[in-house]
Amino acid sequence: MSADDKTRIVTENQSHTSTPTPNDDATVLTNQSVQSAAPGHQDETVITGQSPITASQGDVPQQPAPQKKTLIKNRFELKKMLGAGGMGAVYQAVDLRKVEAKDRNPYVAVKLLNDDFKRHPDAFISLQRESRKSQNLAHPNIVTVYDFDRDSDMVFMTMEFMEGAPLDEIIRQCAGVGLDQEEAYSVFKDVSEALAYAHSQGIIHSDFKPGNIFFTKNKTAKVFDFGIARAVSSTGISSGSTDDKTVFDAGSLSALTPTYASYEMLKGEEPSPSDDVYALACVTYELFAGKHPYDKTPADQAFDKKLKPERIKRLSKRQWKALAKALQLKGDQRTQTVDAFKAAFFSKSKLPYYIGGGTIAASVIAGLVYQQTHLVDETQLRESLQDEIQEELQVNIRANVELEMNQRLSLERLNEAISEPLSETWSEKVNTLIGEYMALAPGDTDSIVGARQKAMSVFLDAASQARSDGKLSEAKRLLDEAGLWQNESDLLEQEASLLANAEEALLKRQEEQRLAAQAEAERLAEARKQEQLRLEKERKAREQRLAREAQQRKINAAVAAVKDSLSCNARIDIKGDLTSKVNQLQKVSKARYNKEQAGFVNSLGSCIKTVARHSPASARRIKADSLALFPKSASLSAISIDMCAHLRPGSGSKGRRYFCQDYLSDGGKSPVLIVAKGGSKKLAVSRYEITVGDFNNYCKKTGQCSPLSGDTGMPASNISIAQAKAYTQWLSQQSGYSYRIPTKNEWMSVSNAERNGADPDRNCYIKFGSLQKGKSLVKATTGKPNDNGLINYVGNVQEWAFDGNGQLLAMGGSRKDPLKRCLVTSKVNHSGQPDDVTGFRVVRSLN
Structure with a gap:
């Protein structure tokens, strides 16, 4: 649907309070006289909701029962919102009095004053005046208004409920073409008679447009929304009553639609029947041409741009002359009354x-x-x-x-x-x-x-x-x-072609049926012949089947024997028992062996993973024996056995059986690891600081560094952070796991001593009489383990870690730090350059 139109239809689930999209056909409301109005004003009126529901006579539509019914004055039950305008929203409602009286058509439309409009001081008076004006306009082409009332803070009026469609929607469906000639004449005649009647009663509509015209299913056009209509002054076609002027001035709620408002309305001049003539002419042009005469340009801008409407060829010269005069942008050049416009348009040749x-x-x-x-x-x-x-x-x-x-x-x-x-x-x-x-x-x-x-x-x-x-x-x-x-x-030729195709299809189906019957007879004859052959084959097949069944029983027994040997436990005999039974199956049936092989491999793979959860060493043996039996199995080769994954965090202080080491691809092993929690994660952490021996082994294997001097059991110091990272990368490549320097939070978490407390004999600086510590480094294995099993985590060498911003820190103090400041919480920023009191541990994550 075009954004230029006032009406926007939404689905049933959409709220009617959603913000409307600005458009050219919106009614603009203002508390002052209108000097000019641009399309897309933020106070536009947008009709939302659904098209009116078509209801059969005598039946109330069966809607899903709402959780709470909205009942006004204990009489009008609101069913569905039909639309919303500048003053309020319109709902389809059931008049319970009509239902009680068994009225065949119990539906009415109820217009409620909206919250925004109610805030205007004259809002209540405005709706009452609209109701009274509309009640006074008793005409077959004007929507009938029944009554005006209020229920608590809800102000409303009731009017007839119509079935059909708004004219703006019909015009959009005929965009660029216009309505059928006869239908366009009929609509023009209906709405012009409605306006002429309103003018005769002293009322100017002031917001006439396609969106305020409803085309019923009975092909009758009806004008509605006289909510902003204004009484004609004494200089107009009728003086009207002066009662409204003294009590309530409708001009205090000025309103117009810029694309249909006359030049004089946009300049804030007093209302005149000629204003409605201009709007009627714009609508008439759309009826016959399917588009706005000035392409939705407001009249004052069209006058400045010297725009002229394009001639409608389907109209006679006389009709076009009448329409062109009614479309004049300046009032002194325009047809002054609707009756004069209508008479000029429909007059006969002389x-x-x-x-x-x-x-x-x-x-x-x-x-x-x-x-x-x-x-x-x-x-x-x-x-x-x-x-x-x-x-x-x-x-x-x-x-x-x-x-x-x-x-x-x-x-x-x-x-x-x-x-x-x-x-x-x-x-x-x-x-x-x-x-x-x-x-x-x-x-x-x-x-x-x-x-x-x-x-x-x-x-x-x-x-x-x-x-x-x-x-x-x-x-x-x-x-x-x-x-x-x-x-x-x-259309005639098209239908004739479709009929010919249908007849051809019928003949084709009949021929297909004949051929199908013939084929069925041939099939039955062939079936009898095949039955004789089948009986003979069946005899031979029986003999062959018995032989196959005997062979199959032998094969099944061999398969069952293999599966019995696959029962998973840490001591499963793969080299002896399982290998023997697999070889026997291959002798009995190579094809069945090939078919079952993947299942055997999968069973062994599952067994390896199961055993690895409590005994990684046994799992390594099972994997090695399995690969000896199935050397080409990529799935078995790909199984990774984490030597630390089975350990519970914090178990490292219980003894050697709770330590673990990763196997390296060069045949060596990683540093001794324990399992602890680093914050919310499960980590494998080196039990000791990386030693001179650990680092020298890396230098020897890679040739990327010079070995360190001194005792191989001492913590590795006098190396840079870059060398430490290179060491962790080498461990990662060799083990297949991701080793790294710990973060500050991880280091603090695994080093924290909750039960045992800090090691009182830690290698920190102290001198008391003949007692002196911290003179030199001690071996990495020296000291008392903490709750997680870590040794020498405080004192000796301070250990590298990174904070959350990537800043390199040295944690836990060193031998040079006084004992009272040599704590788990001790930390200093570090440049990463080599010194003799800084070393490191390594960590890796666990699945």
Whole structure:
């Protein structure tokens, strides 16, 4: 749906309080006189909700029961919001009094004053005035208003509930083309009569536009939303009542739609019937052209740009002249009243009168000659002739009016007949009515052609339905009937082509059925022959089956033996028992072995993973024996056995069986690890600080560094952070796990001593008499373990860690730090350069 239109339909689940999208056809409300209004004003009126529900007569629609019914005045039950305007929202409601009285149509429309409008000091008066104005406008082309009332803080009025569609939606569906000629005439006539009547009652609509016109299912156009209508001043078509002026001034709630407002309205001038004439002309242009005459440009801007509406070719010269004058941007050049616009648009040609006048003139001349011949007084002759001319003109006028009325009634009867269901007398009746209309209006070939086209369409629709129902003979008859009304039509040719295709498809189906029956007979004969062959084959197959079953039992026994040997435990005998039974299966059936091999491998893989959860060493043995039996198994080779994963965090202080080491690809092992919690994560942490021996082994294997001097059991110091990271990368490559320097939080978490407390004999600086510590480094294995099993985590060498911002820190103090400041919480920033009191531990994450 275009964003230029006022109406926006939303789904049932959407709230009617959602923010509307600005558009060109919105009603703009303001508390001051309107000087100019640009499209897309933020206070626009947007109708939301659903199209009105079509309800059958006598039945209340069965909606899902809401959790809470909205009942007004204990009488009107709100069912669904139909739309929202500048003053309030309109709902479909059931009048419970009508239901009680068994009224066949219990529906009404209820308009509630919205919260924004209620805040205006004159809001209540505005709705009451709208109700009263609308009640006073009793016209078949104006929406009927029943009553105005309030229930607590809810102010509302009730009006008739209509079924159909708003005109702006219909115009959008005919964009760039316009409505059907007859339908456009009908709508123009209905709404112009509604406005003319309102003007006669002293009321100007002031916001006339397609969105305020409803086209009912009975093909009647009705005007609504007189909520901003203003009384015509004493200089207008009617003085109206002055009661509203003294008590309430509707001008205090000025409102307009910029694309349909006149130049004078946009400049804030007093209202005039000519304002509604301009809006009516814009709507009429859209009815016949399918677009706005000034492309939705407000009148004041269109005047500044010197815009001119494009000529509508489907209108006669006379009709276009009348419409163009009503579309004039300045009021002094525009048609002043709706009646004048309508009369100019629908007026008939004066040619019959001219012809009659010519006849009369000939009579006059003959009379003059006669009078002169008989010497009659000239004055008496002139008066006599004028009387005769007036009398003949009146006769001609009456005759033309009567003819026009007869033509219209005849055309209405013709259209009604075409709309009736097809019957045996339908064609005869329509033909008769066409003949009657041709006799009354021989020059109106467009209506005759249009009627014949409609008649053809009726038969085409019936033929299409018959074809869809498979009644091809009936469809052919109806198609022939359609051709009698108009034998040259794309639709006729299209339906004929579809019917031909349907007939061809029918013949094809019949031929297919014949061939199918023939094939079925041949199939039965062949089946009898095959039955004899089957019995013979069955005898031989029985013998073969018994032999296969015996072989299969032998194979199944061999498979079962293998599966029995696959029972998983830490001592599973793969080299002996399982290998023997696998070899036996291969001898009995190589094919079955190949089929079962993947299952055997999967069972061994699951066993390796199961055993690894409590005994990684046993799992390594099972994996090695399994690969010896199935050396090409990529899945077994890919199984990773984490030597630390089975350990519980914090178990490292319980003894050697709770230590672990990763196997390296060069045949070596990682430093001794314990398992602890580093914050919320489970970590494997080196039990000791990385030693000189650990680091020298890395240097020897890679050649990327020079070995450190000194005792290999001492913590590795005098190396840079870059060398420490290189060591962790080497461990990662060798083990397949991701080793790294710990974070500050991880170091603090694994080093914290909750139960045992800090090691009182830690290698920190102290001198007390002959007692002195911290003179030199001690071995990494020296000291008392903490709760997680870590040794020498405080003192000796301070250990590297990174904080959350990537800053390198040295944790836990060193041998040079006084004992009282040599704590788990001790930390200093570090440059990463080598020194003799800084070392490191390594950590890796566990799954």
